[in-house]
Amino acid sequence: MTDQGHKDIAMRGRWAVAAMFFVNGFITGSWAPQIPTLLVRLEISKFTLGLLILLFGAGAVVAMSWCGHFIARYGSGVTLKRISVGTSFGLLLVAMAPDVTLAAVAMVIFGGLIGAMDVAMNTNAVVVERRLGRAIMSSSHGFWSLGGFVGGGLGGMGIQTFGHLAHAVIITIVALAGVSLAMRHVVTENRPATAQERPRFTLPRNPLIYLIGVMALFSMTPEGAVLDWAAIYLQQELGADLATASLAFAAFSGVMACMRFAGDSVRNRFGAVTTLRACALLACAGMLGAGLSPLPWMAIACFALCGVGIANMVPIAFSAAGNQQGIPSGIGMSVVTTMGYCGILVAPSAIGFIAEHIGFGPVFIGLSGLLFIVFLMSGLAHRADYTADHPGE
Known part of the structure; x- marks a missing residue:
């Protein structure tokens, strides 16, 4: 062909x-x-x-x-x-x-x-x-x-x-x-594994895939926190009414959706590592600002800034997971998505328990630290960049 x-x-x-x-x-x-x-x-x-x-x-x-x-x-x-x-x-x-x-x-x-x-x-x-x-x-x-x-x-x-x-x-x-x-148009891999090649249910031994999983976890935990707790934070600690409080996640998710459509062009131009570093810093600044904000509208703006950064952090981590040498794409993706989604499905419960004792402001400030750690680990995402290949080559 x-x-x-x-x-x-x-x-x-x-x-x-x-x-x-x-x-x-x-x-x-x-x-x-x-x-x-x-x-x-x-x-x-x-x-x-x-x-x-x-x-x-x-x-x-x-x-x-x-x-x-x-x-x-x-x-x-x-x-x-x-x-x-x-x-x-x-x-x-x-x-x-x-x-x-x-x-x-x-x-x-x-x-x-x-x-x-x-x-x-x-x-x-x-x-x-x-x-x-x-x-x-x-x-x-x-x-x-x-x-x-x-x-x-x-x-x-x-x-x-x-x-x-x-x-x-x-x-x-x-x-x-x-x-x-x-x-009918879904792309299929060139050839399935033969019976001898079919892997048993074992976890990858390469520690790099778990470090990328940590990056996904630290990126998605703040997302889960905003989803479940931002409105309550604005109501209980910043004195916002319900209508205003609901704007926090709306601003976060709306900006995130827009940035995801723009993210591929940015990543194709500047590379995965540079893009991830910039996104992590923006997300870190936004989350830190939200935790320090004295007024509801300032917190909403900061959550939106956080959405700008987080939007493309997870997709880059997933691309890196699917391109690790020596690890089948499906298994690498499975490990990283499982670890990452724990940040949305499991971590918010712990966040609620902690916030009950110290408040949501300090929690959001702490979550900015997770995003800064992703910035420090950004170099691990270099496998998200690659050149084209074709089936049969």
């Missing part, structure tokens, strides 16, 4: 994986407005709801840790195609659960499907980056943010108009349609 033919296939694969990111974000965003209905429908306490949400996170983390080995065996393209179909039904499973017990099972499955698809689509994005010889990871995550915005924005209206179950059915149909359109 000619170079132009390879390039055309890679470009179609680029938009196919972008569609998969959008679908994953769309389903996840659609879950958010379903949460209050689950509380009322099952007549459970907020504590029980919290346990159900924790089961979602547990399912995601377990699936992430295993998915890399399926990718090493079957390839990211095949794994993504299969998992994405199942993921389309995840929200519907939860919406159909008639009691707490079945809801708990559904939440574990839903979280596992979302988590496994996350690893598969990030690994496939690395494959496409290699084929194109340029970065697409940041904009792929931008499509995830866009999907979450659409799903979350329309979800409340859909539930109010059609009911929670009809809303879940509509989400399933839309997700399946998106997956079906993208599936």
Whole structure:
């Protein structure tokens, strides 16, 4: 096949994986407005709801840790195609659960499907980056943010108009349609592993992959803190009203989505290490400023600045994870995504406990230190830069 033919296939694969990111974000965003209905429908306490949400996170983390080995065996393209179909039904499973017990099972499955698809689509994005010889990871995550915005924005209206179950059915149909359109163009690796090459379930011995995982963890922990605690910080410690307090995460996530679409161009021009260093410093300054801000509007502006930096830190870490020599892309991605997502799924609980004793201001100041550590470790992301390759070469 000619170079132009390879390039055309890679470009179609680029938009196919972008569609998969959008679908994953769309389903996840659609879950958010379903949460209050689950509380009322099952007549459970907020504590029980919290346990159900924790089961979602547990399912995601377990699936992430295993998915890399399926990718090493079957390839990211095949794994993504299969998992994405199942993921389309995840929200519907939860919406159909008639009691707490079945809801708990559904939440574990839903979280596992979302988590496994996350690893598969990030690994496939690395494959496409290699084929194109340029970065697409940041904009792929931008499509995830866009999907979450659409799903979350329309979800409340859909539930109010059609009911929670009809809303879940509509989400399933839309997700399946998106997956079906993208599936035929998903890039697959040149050849799957043979039976002799198929790896057993073992953790990588290269310590570098765990250091990159630490970078992802330290990048995503502040993101989880802003998601769960920024509004409460503005209300309880800075005296903001609810409408103003809600702007903190809105500013953070909105700026983050925009910067992710711009991030690939910046990274292609300046390189992954330089981009990561600049992003980490911006994020560190923003988080530090938010913790020191005496006024709500200053804190909101600082959270937005933090979003500018964090937006492209995780995509760069994921690209570095998928390009480590001697480690299959799927396994490297599995380790780093599992460690990174603990920052969103697990760390916020500890942050809430600490803040109860010392306040959120000092916590956000402390989190800026994690972002500065990422700045110091930025040189480890050099494997995120590469030249193009083609299947068969």
